[in-house]
Amino acid sequence: EDQVTQSPEALRLQEGESSSLNCSYTVSGLRGLFWYRQDPGKGPEFLFTLYSAGEEKEKERLKATLTKKESFLHITAPKPEDSATYLCAVPFEAGGTSYGKLTFGQGTILTVHP
């Protein structure tokens, strides 16, 4: 069964204190891994797609990396406006095709204090 596990569940940082969020997955034949940001009371906002081990993508203070079993979301010198829940997701495998059905992790709640 496809599983996606995120850690930690919650992370509190001081402004400027860099850290990483983890997303581990058990999927045969990974077809992509997605990172989303979700602010309270809003829908998830797409951040990155990673397709193969070794791939990296960056956006402002965020950098996502991918290995064969996990992905990291590195946050460099975070600011209070980076506070949000960060979700990762992988396509669900069914009969060899994924049909875009995503399995989401539980998310990491990031709080950045000024």
Added chain:
Amino acid sequence: NAGVTQTPKFQVLKTGQSMTLQCAQDMNHNSMYWYRQDPGMGLRLIYYSASEGTTDKGEVPNGYNVSRLNKREFSLRLESAAPSQTSVYFCASSEGPWGNYEQYFGPGTRLTVT
């Protein structure tokens, strides 16, 4: 370009009442999805539509029906609401039905069933 829109934003129903949640996208996407998000359960797929004219069940379809009205619109109907359907409902869309296409989410509908 509004992206994915959902109506209503909030709704309170009594047990046994019915209602339809509306979703529309203006990105010319082929695939659309309905999710529910509950504390501790994460995002779970209710139904999806890989392309206009097709619909299929996701992880938690019981108690729901869907209609892909046209390429832009995908509605979710609760025929006889139950307290267990209290949740936040998100509609999403993607360019294609396969897992390598990122999904874009609407702002959500917060539903309470008493």
